[in-house]
Amino acid sequence: MINESDGDDWLIMEEKLHEQPFFVLHRGRRRSELKEEDEFEAFEMIWSKIERSIKDVLKEMNGDLFDKVNGWIRNQHSHNQLRTAFVFTKNMENVDDIDTFANLASHLNSQGCHVATLFSSDISANNGVAACLKRLFNQFLMLDFDAAHISILASWYTEQGAYNKPVVVIIDNLERCYAPVLSHFIIMLSECAVKIPLILIVGVATTLDAPHRILSSTVLHSLLPAEFYLTFPAARMDAILEAVLVKPCAFFSIGHKVASFLRNYFVDHDGTLTSFVRVLKIAVIQHITMEPLGVVLRAMVDVEQTKDIGANNIDLLETRLKEALKSCPNGNDMTNSTANEWVNRLSELHRLQKSWSSVAMCLYEAGKFSGVSLLDLYSELLDPKTYNSEPNETIMPFKSSPVERSSHQDSIIWKSIRKIRDLQSTELRQLLEKWEQYSKGFTEMHNEVIELKSVVVNEGNKRPRREAQELSIHAVRATINAEKERTKVNEKAAMLLTRMLRKCVRPIECIPGNETVCFQKVDKLQSVKYFEFLLRRPCKGVLSALLGDPRRRIQLDLLEFHTFLKCNCCCKNGRMLSLSVYDTSVMYTLAQEHGDLINLHECFQSFKAAISQPPTKPKKRLKQLSPKGKTDTNGPAKADALIQARFCRAVIELQLVGLLRMPSKRRPDFVQRIAFGL
Structure with a gap:
């Protein structure tokens, strides 16, 4: 009970409370939770832009086909x-x-x-x-x-x-x-x-x-x-690669080893774009979660959506950059001078990426005449060995000796530049038109391309009048001179591209501060093995396990089961089969002993012999069993049924990962073994 005298005291306390500042109390969150939230938001922004670019590329490539189908339906x-x-x-x-x-x-x-x-x-x-x-x-x-x-x-x-x-x-x-x-x-x-x-x-x-x-x-x-x-899937792959990785998209880049891994992944999975995109998505996740400054990409993408990074947008980038750095470890200790230094470094990195992509696409257009794939060329351009070679021997096909040329003849860069010398005037004109498009933001190269293009056009206008002349000594000389002029123009174009390669094509791994935007830890993409998924081991990269490593990696994991199973028998015997070996490994090991076509009955008998207990020598019985005694007839039948079930499960698992094909109408008693690189 509260007395009347106490009521005045309560009123006085209430008035004092109103005079105090008002605070909203809420349940606090741990710093790790805030970090995960920032990382998730950064990933959502970056990946949404990459995914949107991929969808736009595929929509544009399939648009012509869709219109043709619709026109055919109507007509x-x-x-x-x-x-x-x-x-x-x-x-x-x-x-x-x-x-x-x-x-x-x-x-x-x-x-x-x-x-x-x-x-x-x-x-x-x-x-x-x-x-x-x-x-x-x-x-x-x-x-x-x-x-x-x-x-x-x-x-x-x-x-x-x-x-x-x-x-x-x-x-x-x-x-x-x-x-x-x-x-x-x-x-x-x-x-x-x-x-x-x-x-x-x-x-x-x-x-x-x-x-x-x-x-x-x-x-x-x-x-x-x-x-x-x-x-073709390869053409779609090149278009996606150009839009997402070659041209600056979301400021995200990859290193040479990661690019090689993605290339092999695409090839090992029969050229499926879905597998490539999923692994690229995992790379983005790994980069943002593992790189302390990975969330800075969010600020850069946010600013780029407003306006390109430049002198007029430095203040906005600096503000967003400071906000992003607060969520990084020791981000509150970031000074203004350090933030400005990061702004200048990232702006320079973005400028270098633009010039790099322009020259890379010009090189790819030249390589198209030799059937060069952008995926292969991109992987070679990112190789630090190409940049660190002295004196850039990979991109010097003209001034080198025959021995040096033969040593670099397998280089895709060398082939692409060498092909320029053999182009006809019409082909060279088409190439220069492409170069003019790609070099619009690169003034130094753009002006020289326009100058070369005018020379080619003038030579093309003169040629019909010369060809119309009667065949004479002067006409032959004119033709020879025209061919010499064409060769000179071709060599000028090749040397221009060579010079731009030396100046601009610098692998991102060789640029200071690249760790902010470049993912290089390829081991994080290979960390989850097939056996970890089969044995249900808890691992952080569950998404990678569900996606599956390249099938060559799966093959090696199935054959190297002794490195995953830590029992004594497997450690001692190595690759020799034992009773504790996983059924899928037993089945695939036995499949290696057969050809591409495996008879089901023979394979089952081998599987049964491998997983069955060795027969033990029976003890000498004292009394002869009575013929009237009951015998257990269900025991062997149950054992055979269990072996058949284990055999079917092993075959199905190999079928699911694409290493076996089930019987067909032509060969109902055979399965086909599929090998990838082994």
Whole structure:
């Protein structure tokens, strides 16, 4: 109880509280939590820009194909056959095609088409044609039919009343579909195509004759085919590399070893862009979380989105840079002079990256005439040995001796520059036009390119008049002189590029302060092994484990099981098989003893002998067992069933990682072993 006299005291205390400053109390967070939040926000900003650039590149490359398909749909008309577009994707793996056909469906839908997409998993022996129709109606009618018939689609289209909207059915992968179900489904669609404007689009991953190998002649006669081709995965890879790593994008760069690792990863995974992008994403995560100043990239990207870094934007960059450095270790101790030093260093680094990318793309345009890949060229340009060579022998193909030229003839840089001397005038003019585009922000090179281009144009204008003259001694001399002039211009172009390479192409690892924007720790991308994932060991890089290392690394891990299993028997025996070895390693080790084609029965017997207990010598029995005694007949059967289950699991795991292919119709009793670099 509070007395009346106490009430005055409470009023006085309340008045005093109102006079005091007001503070909001909240639950504090640890510095590590704040650091993780800053790192996550930095990663989101950087990766979103990289991912947006990748999507824009693929959209631009596929845009022409999508427009051609849409134009073909609008212009072609047939009431007797099913119009079918075979889209050749040229991908060994189906993972890249998922996004491609999703974008195609979205594009056609925006152009006024009714679009439904069926995956190869929908067209299987277990599902049958009824499941295909059910999924088709779920997308068109938004209803679920238990007893589906193709006539429902025609009735629905008639009720819509929009007869100018074609009905498009997309199947992502022809080779992965079950042929009998697919054939039956196409026949049903061809019957419906008589009533409604129905178009079928089928993705083909392998060769041009794949439709003729998989579909019967009856099915092929019901189709009115057309062929469309996506660009090669290598060309898409070069376009992504140019947009993300060669040109400054989010200020993120990689070192030579990381670039080599990404290149090998792309090659080992059959040229899939998805695997390359995922590993690049892991590299960004590792760089931001491991590099103390990695979050500075966030400030640089934020400023670049406002305006390019320059003299007018130094103050804004300095402000954002100071904010980013506060979250770094000992960031509060950063002085203004140190911050200004970092601003100048990063601005200079950005300027060098721009000139580096301009010269690198000019070199790539020259290398295209020799079939050079940007992925290979990029990896070689980042090699510090190329820059530190004395005196830059890799990029000096003209002044060197024949012995020196032969020692560097395998260099991609050497081949690209050497090819410039052999170009014809029209090819050189095309090359200089590309150089003019790439060197716009590089004044020193841009002016010389324009001067060379004018010389080539003047020579081209003179040549027709000389060729029209009658064949005479003067005409021959004029032709020889023109050829000499062409050679001089070609050599000037080659020497210009050589000079720019010496001056500007400096690997980022050789530039001070590169650790802020350059990820070089390739061991962090290789740290998670396949066995760590199989044995369910807790590791920080779970995403890397789920993604999987290159299949060559998986092969080595399966064969070097004794380095992961720490039991005494495996440590002593090395690669020799024992009872404690993981079943997948047993299966893959046995597969090495066979050829590319492995008989299932023989392989199972070898597997059974390897994992079974060695027979023990039975003791001499005192009494003869009675024939009436009960015998356990279920024991051997259970043991065989267990061995079969273990064998199936090992084969399936090897199939999942792409090291075995299951039996086919041609060879139902054989599996195929796939080797990558071993």
